[in-house]
Amino acid sequence: MPLLDATATHPITLPDGTVYRDTVYLKNVIDHPRMEIGDYSYFTHSGKPEDTATVLAPYLGHACRERLIIGKFVQIARGSYFITSSANHPMAGFTTYPFRIFKPETFGYKDLPVKDTVVGHDVWIGHDAAIMPGVHIGNGAIIAARAIVTRDVPPYSVVGGNPAETIRMRFPAEVIEALLALAWWDWPLDKIEANLKALEQGDMVALQKN
Numbered sequence: 001m002p003l004l005d006a007t008a009t010h011p012i013t014l015p016d017g018t019v020y021r022d023t024v025y026l027k028n029v030i031d032h033p034r035m036e037i038g039d040y041s042y043f044t045h046s047g048k049p050e051d052t053a054t055v056l057a058p059y060l061g062h063a064c065r066e067r068l069i070i071g072k073f074v075q076i077a078r079g080s081y082f083i084t085s086s087a088n089h090p091m092a093g094f095t096t097y098p099f100r101i102f103k104p105e106t107f108g109y110k111d112l113p114v115k116d117t118v119v120g121h122d123v124w125i126g127h128d129a130a131i132m133p134g135v136h137i138g139n140g141a142i143i144a145a146r147a148i149v150t151r152d153v154p155p156y157s158v159v160g161g162n163p164a165e166t167i168r169m170r171f172p173a174e175v176i177e178a179l180l181a182l183a184w185w186d187w188p189l190d191k192i193e194a195n196l197k198a199l200e201q202g203d204m205v206a207l208q209k210n
Contacts, residue, residue: 003193006039009049022078024049026056026070034064038072038121038185045078056080059087066114071121071139072185079128080143085114088133120155121185139180140170155180171202178204 005011009028012020022044027037029049035057045055053060057068058081066085089096090112100106115134119125123137126145137143137153144160144167153159156170156179169176184192184199184207191210192199198206 002189004040004189011042022046024052026052033062034060034067036067036069038070038074040072041070041074043076057082057084060084061086063108066133067116069116069118071119071123073122074119074125075123076125077127077145080125080130082117082131083133084117085133088112142170175204178208182207
């Protein structure tokens with residue numbers, strides 16, 4: 001039996017057989033025209049599964065122009081959320097008050113620029129992190145707890161703080177290059193699970209034999 005079930009709503013079953021209902025596979029509980037989510041990416045929160053999209057990205061309405069794109073095998077801890085472009089207020093003039101949102105015919109500030117927010121594959125977003133509009137997070141990155149991410153995050157980096165800065169790179173440059181080329185997240189699930197030991201132990205030699 002595979003370790004992972006891509007069709008599950010709640011993917012974690014505790015050793016006593018109890019289904020842990022606070023963790024959900026995002027793809028299986030979110031139906032949102034402005035969100036694209038890869039397989040096996042999960043989020044932990046205490047709300048109802050049907051409220052997941054609102055908890056994760058509270059300002060991303062169905063009529064918004066920007067997108068939130070989340071790759072495969074992304075791990076999002078409790079309390080983390082995305083502030084997307086449509087949450088911005090006008091800042092070029094003398095007031096930031098969003099006068100136009102209070103009339104249906106002017107709602108939305110369609111003249112303000114928007115950017116998609118993109119999370120790569122195998123990214124770990126720690127507890128209470130906030131991801132700001134238009135940020136791109138590279139594959140394999142780690143976002144520390146309570147980080148405020150205001151700029152793009154390099155692949156396989158560890159970032160933290162407010163605003164978040166690079167703390168360190170997880171691996172040497174040549175290993176990162178090899179991992180990006182390997183793109184294990186695109187392998188069939190049976191191949192991933194067959195290579196789980198090498199993935200968990202960082203055995204590049206074993207991985208590159210595939």
